[in-house]
Amino acid sequence: MSSKIQDEKAREQLIDLAAEFYDQFAGGKIPEMKLPTRTKSNIVFDEDSNVWVYGDRTSTRSANSVRGARKLLKAVYTIDFLAKQLDEGRSSTLRELYYLSESWDNEEAQFSDQDESNQLVEDLEIVSEVTREDFHMRPEESGATLMGPLELREQTRRGEREIHCQKDVGEGGYQIPNNPDTIDFLDHDIDFVLCVETGGMRDRLVENGFDEEYNVLVVHLKGQPARATRRITKRLHDELDLPVVVFTDGDPWSYRIFGSVAYGSIKSAHLSEYLATPEAQYVGIRPQDIVDYDLPTDPLADSDINALESELTDPRFQSDFWTEQIELQLDIGKKAEQQALASRGLDFVTDTYLPERLTDMGVL
Amino acid sequence: MSSKIQDEKAREQLIDLAAEFYDQFAGGKIPEMKLPTRTKSNIVFDEDSNVWVYGDRTSTRSANSVRGARKLLKAVYTIDFLAKQLDEGRSSTLRELYYLSESWDNEEAQFSDQDESNQLVEDLEIVSEVTREDFHMRPEESGATLMGPLELREQTRRGEREIHCQKDVGEGGYQIPNNPDTIDFLDHDIDFVLCVETGGMRDRLVENGFDEEYNVLVVHLKGQPARATRRITKRLHDELDLPVVVFTDGDPWSYRIFGSVAYGSIKSAHLSEYLATPEAQYVGIRPQDIVDYDLPTDPLADSDINALESELTDPRFQSDFWTEQIELQLDIGKKAEQQALASRGLDFVTDTYLPERLTDMGVL
Numbered sequence: 001m002s003s004k005i006q007d008e009k010a011r012e013q014l015i016d017l018a019a020e021f022y023d024q025f026a027g028g029k030i031p032e033m034k035l036p037t038r039t040k041s042n043i044v045f046d047e048d049s050n051v052w053v054y055g056d057r058t059s060t061r062s063a064n065s066v067r068g069a070r071k072l073l074k075a076v077y078t079i080d081f082l083a084k085q086l087d088e089g090r091s092s093t094l095r096e097l098y099y100l101s102e103s104w105d106n107e108e109a110q111f112s113d114q115d116e117s118n119q120l121v122e123d124l125e126i127v128s129e130v131t132r133e134d135f136h137m138r139p140e141e142s143g144a145t146l147m148g149p150l151e152l153r154e155q156t157r158r159g160e161r162e163i164h165c166q167k168d169v170g171e172g173g174y175q176i177p178n179n180p181d182t183i184d185f186l187d188h189d190i191d192f193v194l195c196v197e198t199g200g201m202r203d204r205l206v207e208n209g210f211d212e213e214y215n216v217l218v219v220h221l222k223g224q225p226a227r228a229t230r231r232i233t234k235r236l237h238d239e240l241d242l243p244v245v246v247f248t249d250g251d252p253w254s255y256r257i258f259g260s261v262a263y264g265s266i267k268s269a270h271l272s273e274y275l276a277t278p279e280a281q282y283v284g285i286r287p288q289d290i291v292d293y294d295l296p297t298d299p300l301a302d303s304d305i306n307a308l309e310s311e312l313t314d315p316r317f318q319s320d321f322w323t324e325q326i327e328l329q330l331d332i333g334k335k336a337e338q339q340a341l342a343s344r345g346l347d348f349v350t351d352t353y354l355p356e357r358l359t360d361m362g363v364l
Numbered sequence: 365m366s367s368k369i370q371d372e373k374a375r376e377q378l379i380d381l382a383a384e385f386y387d388q389f390a391g392g393k394i395p396e397m398k399l400p401t402r403t404k405s406n407i408v409f410d411e412d413s414n415v416w417v418y419g420d421r422t423s424t425r426s427a428n429s430v431r432g433a434r435k436l437l438k439a440v441y442t443i444d445f446l447a448k449q450l451d452e453g454r455s456s457t458l459r460e461l462y463y464l465s466e467s468w469d470n471e472e473a474q475f476s477d478q479d480e481s482n483q484l485v486e487d488l489e490i491v492s493e494v495t496r497e498d499f500h501m502r503p504e505e506s507g508a509t510l511m512g513p514l515e516l517r518e519q520t521r522r523g524e525r526e527i528h529c530q531k532d533v534g535e536g537g538y539q540i541p542n543n544p545d546t547i548d549f550l551d552h553d554i555d556f557v558l559c560v561e562t563g564g565m566r567d568r569l570v571e572n573g574f575d576e577e578y579n580v581l582v583v584h585l586k587g588q589p590a591r592a593t594r595r596i597t598k599r600l601h602d603e604l605d606l607p608v609v610v611f612t613d614g615d616p617w618s619y620r621i622f623g624s625v626a627y628g629s630i631k632s633a634h635l636s637e638y639l640a641t642p643e644a645q646y647v648g649i650r651p652q653d654i655v656d657y658d659l660p661t662d663p664l665a666d667s668d669i670n671a672l673e674s675e676l677t678d679p680r681f682q683s684d685f686w687t688e689q690i691e692l693q694l695d696i697g698k699k700a701e702q703q704a705l706a707s708r709g710l711d712f713v714t715d716t717y718l719p720e721r722l723t724d725m726g727v728l
Binding site for chain 1: 454455456457459460463464466467502503504509518520521522525527530531532533534535536537538539540541542546562563564567568571576660701703704705706707708709710
């Protein structure tokens, strides 16, 4: 969709929200806004789509109390700001919105802290079914990069840029913009998408030419991935019909990184369809790798053990594979980093580990 | 310097180190290595060059104890690895070096933890006077980006890339490589370099076209800047004779970010001449701005107050400007973020704050 049409659609959906309040007033009703209840108990793992979604319970924000009325007032001021921002083709960060509210003429509409404005923007995302990116709200940090045989066109506010993510970039790669929906995929030679947790491993793969040899698009996750990184991964899978595999450290926190790429997170359950790639597969480091390759390890800390135990009951990890791996890890009491593969030489990961594993998985 | 010649020089300086041990053996002496003592008490602020440097005290690593002999053995194995790496035109991360040592034939030479290998590489940097980047040791994360009227050539292992940091990049900008000494500056229209702490403010400046309107190269610091970011900032200043200004949040931690750009840090005192830009100037947020512009603030936490008090005795902040500002901040008990300027509208920072301040400072 062209970005102008998308902006107009987002703007209309916001105005519709405000119009609803107006109609309620006009009809003699106390204005209110209905939202799915956003507590952990109302978030369910949808077995069909394999992602987190909200359950059936709803909460109502009503103007029938001073507190509730103030919340709706803030919503209206925010809608007004966002609609104007879209109209002018501008954007802003969540933090700027919070500070900007200090300049609003009605003091009652100003936010008392940033949690409040963040929360409201999430509420508006849910009710309007428009994502924050389509409101032109930027995150504070974007961050991740792409490297591989992909030619894309990015719509920047300075015009279009056509960039090949190997030939037109330095060793740092192509920097994913805050809103990756400004990107069109033009052409590619990609066989699969490899999401990598750490910068050290990303650089190893690029130095060893893994992206060139196997026609891989290397996506740097940079730890827990930003929304922009998860979004472009999903688009690569859906639009180019590419397999996605995820390569992280071998510890419970890294399994959660995989989980957020594949199944979404509780915090952004309303965005699972926009951000999650349920078909993504986990490459490693697997606890079995620690045993098979005799990798250098660190002992599990108490917090690691607790996290692993909680993953055993996490619906995202209810498969024979994960149960077996997590129980093995609790049994051996060890964890290993991606870069521990270097104990078998700097080329082991690209000459042996990944080709063997990806062949087993049917990706190669 | 071409990278081949630079690699050869680094390699020679490493081999010279090992040769020294050999000569000591051959001359019937117990091998040893002399280093400046790397404790806080032996680091002094050099008033002439305005950066941190080591004092006169030295420590000796001698093979006259098992512990000392083991340290020198590890140094020799590491030199061997680094020399081979340079010979083959390859590179690796500090973490890979640590893991790789597990594959060394002599168990006594293997590192017991990563602190030990990190420390040894720093020692070798100091003794050989070659930087880690010239050993081809990569950091785990690089990170920051450039946006502005600069055309550069990056020597990648896939050949040269010529990139204009406005016309050939997306909104995310040009990703600085791990070793920015692979970059040649080809052409530019830059009037000054503006280093910005937060991603939100970096995006604001780019969205508002500040880099285009004022011929600014915007360097995103991303919090405490990586070595690569500080290095390229210094090179821009030294080689292109450009003023460098630093724009951060208004709190003691951000003043330290400015300090590390301008004066170097205690931890990397041996690199001050390579990384620090003593001519860099501080734009803001200044405590005086909090008062003058009535910015939204947070109260100082106890840790903020302690940090400010320690800065009052920090040689890097011994100027009337800093003393006045820090004392004012302790007095008002408040701190403010860069993005708090948005309380005066999203364009205030680019239409009013920066132009006025930079005119005052003589940069515009």
